[in-house]
Structure formats: C-alpha cells, structure tokens
Amino acid sequence: MIAPCAAWDTAMKTERVELHPAYILHHHPYRNSSRLLEVFSRDYGRFGMIARGVSSKRSRLQGRLQPFRPLLLSWHSRGELATMRTAEPDGAPPVLSGAALMSGFYLNELLLRLTGRHVPYPRLFRNYHRTLNRLGERRAGQDALRLFECHLLQELGYGMTLDHEVEHGRPIQPEAHYCYHIERGPVELATGEPANGVQLAGSSLLALASGQFPDQQSRKDALRLMRTVLAFYLGSKPLRSRELFRSLKGVNRGTTL
Amino acid sequence: MAVTPLLSRLVDGLRCLPGVGPKSAQRMAYHLLERDRESARRLAAILALAADKIGHCKSCRTLSETDICPLCASGSRDRTQLCVVEMPADVEAIEQSGSYRGLYFVLMGHLSPLDGVGPEDIGLDQLKERCRAEEVREVILATNPTVEGEATAHYISEQVKDHGIRVTRIAHGVPLGGELEYVDGDTLSHAFSGRREW
Numbered sequence: 001m002i003a004p005c006a007a008w009d010t011a012m013k014t015e016r017v018e019l020h021p022a023y024i025l026h027h028h029p030y031r032n033s034s035r036l037l038e039v040f041s042r043d044y045g046r047f048g049m050i051a052r053g054v055s056s057k058r059s060r061l062q063g064r065l066q067p068f069r070p071l072l073l074s075w076h077s078r079g080e081l082a083t084m085r086t087a088e089p090d091g092a093p094p095v096l097s098g099a100a101l102m103s104g105f106y107l108n109e110l111l112l113r114l115t116g117r118h119v120p121y122p123r124l125f126r127n128y129h130r131t132l133n134r135l136g137e138r139r140a141g142q143d144a145l146r147l148f149e150c151h152l153l154q155e156l157g158y159g160m161t162l163d164h165e166v167e168h169g170r171p172i173q174p175e176a177h178y179c180y181h182i183e184r185g186p187v188e189l190a191t192g193e194p195a196n197g198v199q200l201a202g203s204s205l206l207a208l209a210s211g212q213f214p215d216q217q218s219r220k221d222a223l224r225l226m227r228t229v230l231a232f233y234l235g236s237k238p239l240r241s242r243e244l245f246r247s248l249k250g251v252n253r254g255t256t257l
Numbered sequence: 258m259a260v261t262p263l264l265s266r267l268v269d270g271l272r273c274l275p276g277v278g279p280k281s282a283q284r285m286a287y288h289l290l291e292r293d294r295e296s297a298r299r300l301a302a303i304l305a306l307a308a309d310k311i312g313h314c315k316s317c318r319t320l321s322e323t324d325i326c327p328l329c330a331s332g333s334r335d336r337t338q339l340c341v342v343e344m345p346a347d348v349e350a351i352e353q354s355g356s357y358r359g360l361y362f363v364l365m366g367h368l369s370p371l372d373g374v375g376p377e378d379i380g381l382d383q384l385k386e387r388c389r390a391e392e393v394r395e396v397i398l399a400t401n402p403t404v405e406g407e408a409t410a411h412y413i414s415e416q417v418k419d420h421g422i423r424v425t426r427i428a429h430g431v432p433l434g435g436e437l438e439y440v441d442g443d444t445l446s447h448a449f450s451g452r453r454e455w
C-alpha cells in the first residue's frame with residue numbers, strides 16, 4: 001500500500017502554474033488587503049486561491065479580479081489553498097448588465113454548488129465561457145442557460161436522456177407526450193395513466209436536446225424540466241441567486257432562471 | 258520584556274483594526290504605553306463613547322449620533338436628488354469633491370447574490386419608501402463598479418423606475434489627466450462600454 005504516501009506527496013508538492021485560463025466564481029475580502037478567490041480553471045477545476053495585497057488602493061488588480069472576466073492566472077500551491085502570483089486579462093470580458101448579470105451569478109452558483117473541488121472539467125469550462133459570451137450578447141439568454149444546465153449535468157455524470165424514451169428505446173416523437181423521470185429519462189405517457197415526473201411534449205424534449213427552441217411553450221417546458229432535475233441534485237438548499245432574481249419584480253424580460 | 262496578560266490582550270485588541278497585524282499591534286501598544294499614556298486614555302474614552310453613541314441616520318443610514326444626520330437635516334441641500342452609495346466613506350469622498358448638492362442614501366454594503374445578502378439587508382424598502390414619500394426626482398446610482406455593485410445598481414433601478422423617477426448611474430472610466438496608453442485595459446473597457454453621445 002503506497003497510496004497514503006503518494007497522497008501525502010501530492011498534497012505537499014509545490015505546484016507552479018503559469019498563465020492558465022480561469023474565471024473567478026466568487027470572492028471575499030481576506031485579512032487587510034487580500035482577497036480569497038474561488039477560481040474555476042480550465043485544467044485544474046475549481047479551487048480556492050488567495051490574492052495578496054490586491055485590495056489596496058494602489059493595486060491595479062483590484063478591478064481585474066472580478067467574476068465573469070476571462071483571466072490568465074499564475075499561481076503556486078502547496079496543499080489546499082493556492083497563492084496567486086499574476087493575473088492577466090484573457091480577451092475582452094462579456095458586457096453583463098441587468099438580467100444577464102443576474103444570470104451570470106446563477107451560473108456561478110450552480111458551479112459552486114455542483115462541481116467538486118480540484119476536479120478538472122475542461123469542456124465545462126469552455127461551455128461556461130461560451131455561455132457568458134452569449135449572455136453578454138443579449139441574445140436568447142434563457143436558451144443559453146438551459147443548454148448550460150444540460151451540459152453541466154452531463155459533465156457531472158448525470159447526463160439526461162432527451163432523444164429517446166427509456167422503456168423501449170424508441171426515438172422521441174414531437175407530437176407525443178412524455179413523463180420525465182429523474183435519473184431515468186422520458187417515458188411515453190399512456191392516456192389516463194397517473195404519472196409522477198415532469199410531463200411535457202416530445203417537441204420540447206427535442207428542443208432541449210438540439211438547443212433550438214421553436215416557441216415559448218418549449219422554453220417553458222424546458223425551464224420546468226431543468227428546474228425539477230436540478231432541484232434533485234441541489235438538495236433542499238435553495239439557489240440564492242434565483243431567489244434574488246425572483247424577488248426583483250418586472251425584470252422578467254426574456255430571461256428566467 | 259515579558260508579555261503580561263494585560264499587554265497581550267491590548268495587542269490582540271488592536272489587531273481588530275484593518276491593516277494591523279501582530280507586529281504593528283505590538284508596536285502600537287508599546288508606543289501608547291511607553292510614550293503616550295495620555296493619548297491612550299483619551300483614545301479609550303472616545304472609543305467607548307463613539308461605540309455607545311454613534312448609530313445610523315434614520316433617513317440616509319450613514320453613521321450619525323443624531324437621529325437625523327447633519328447632512329439630511331441641512332436646509333441647503335437639493336432634496337430632489339438622491340445619491341445611492343455603498344458606504345459612509347463614499348459620502349465623504351463625494352462631499353469632498355464638492356460636485357454634488359443633493360441628499361444621500363447609504364446601503365452599508367451591496368447585494369451579494371451568492372452570499373444571500375438580499376435587498377432587505379441593504380435597506381431597499383427604506384429607499385423605496387423615501388422615493389415614494391419625498392420629493393425625489395432623480396436617483397443617482399453611485400455603487401462601486403464591481404459586479405456586485407452593478408447588480409445592486411440594476412436591482413435598485415428596477416425598483417425605483419416605476420415611481421416615475423429618473424435613474425442615472427455615475428460614469429466610470431478614464432481618470433482625468435491620465436494618458437490613455439497608461440490606463441489599464443479593464444478601466445478602458447469599462448469606459449468604452451459606458452461611452453455616450455458627444
């Protein structure tokens with residue numbers, strides 16, 4: 001058994017990473033002028049990083065170390081918490097304001113709640129980057145959120161079945177009706193049969209699978225389905241960003257978390 | 258010199274100040290005790306008094322030992338303008354610039370969607386009430402240009418707009434007297450996204 005020794009070795013080994021693509025998911029003030037960052041990086045996943053001295057008035061990094069900005073971070077780490085050395089911008093940040101900004105917080109909260117620390121998710125990282133840019137372009141923000149949610153579940157190993165029903169493996173028919181069972185998939189709905197799951201039209205399942213939503217009904221169905229499925233994995237603790245979003249009346253202009 | 262229990266409590270106490278680590282706390286403690294006991298006594302007295310007497314202005318929420326702070330009570334301010342800031346220090350900064358004659362509302366923080374800091378924690382009901390009951394015609398959003406500051410500004414503007422009140426946001430960007438090539442990219446991109454008709 002060499003495992004404990006190997007684990008000890010990894011934990012104590014100093015790791016140096018140069019200019020690696022990353023985003024800040026969340027941040028808190030730390031001690032006098034430092035910040036504690038929760039970083040989501042392309043190849044090293046999510047982890048905590050301390051950025052020393054960046055909250056002082058003289059630091060140029062203060063404005064740069066914000067969520068939703070693509071960054072190239074350099075850090076060294078020994079054990080759990082990494083120490084930031086440099087931060088460079090990595091391309092233009094998406095211009096997020098209003099509902100798009102709220103949606104950004106929602107994405108970050110999903111990542112914080114559902115991804116494991118130190119687990120690399122390079123595909124999810126790229127998808128997050130794309131989703132932020134779509135939100136910034138203010139087109140179809142709601143659709144972008146649904147696709148991100150789907151992709152997130154897939155990357156976590158909870159991928160959803162959307163193109164065939166799970167009883168006989170038959171392709172989803174747009175005009176048929178289905179009941180989606182969590183951790184199983186869609187089952188064709190026989191008339192009159194009581195169903196405990198999310199009921200929706202085949203066309204809505206196909207819309208979510210393809211990312212092309214032809215109408216408002218398919219958007220509504222996709223929202224209802226994803227909300228139920230996510231709630232299953234999130235547990236009883238509600239998403240704070242969604243609660244805040246909901247408490248803001250009159251903001252429902254094309255985006256729904 | 259051996260550190261006695263009282264001395265070590267004093268050092269610990271001083272460390273609650275921002276920017277004060279163990280070394281500087283120790284230096285401060287020695288300074289107060291060895292060179293300036295009279296100041297130490299005055300400081301202790303005024304700290305106790307301030308901690309007891311200073312509360313928040315009932316109108317703008319800034320730090321004040323009177324129910325209504327002098328600024329809110331002043332007859333010479335423009336009562337149709339209300340500037341929303343995050344902290345009392347922001348009021349000081351704007352006042353020192355001498356460029357604003359209206360009233361303030363101090364949030365004592367900002368919305369933090371991921372930490373569960375919501376509208377009720379930053380007094381937004383009180384802000385709405387002021388907009389409804391008083392002669393406010395313009396709300397100037399001067400929250401910080403951070404993502405939380407932007408989210409807070411957005412939230413407030415959505416809440417206040419339907420009262421028929423003009424909502425403006427202070428501009429952020431290139432510092433006066435600065436040369437463009439020395440302005441960092443983040444500030445520049447902010448300045449670009451906030452550009453206006455000329």
Ligand SMILES: [Zn+2]
Nearest residue numbers: 314317326329
């Ligand atoms: Zn006041």
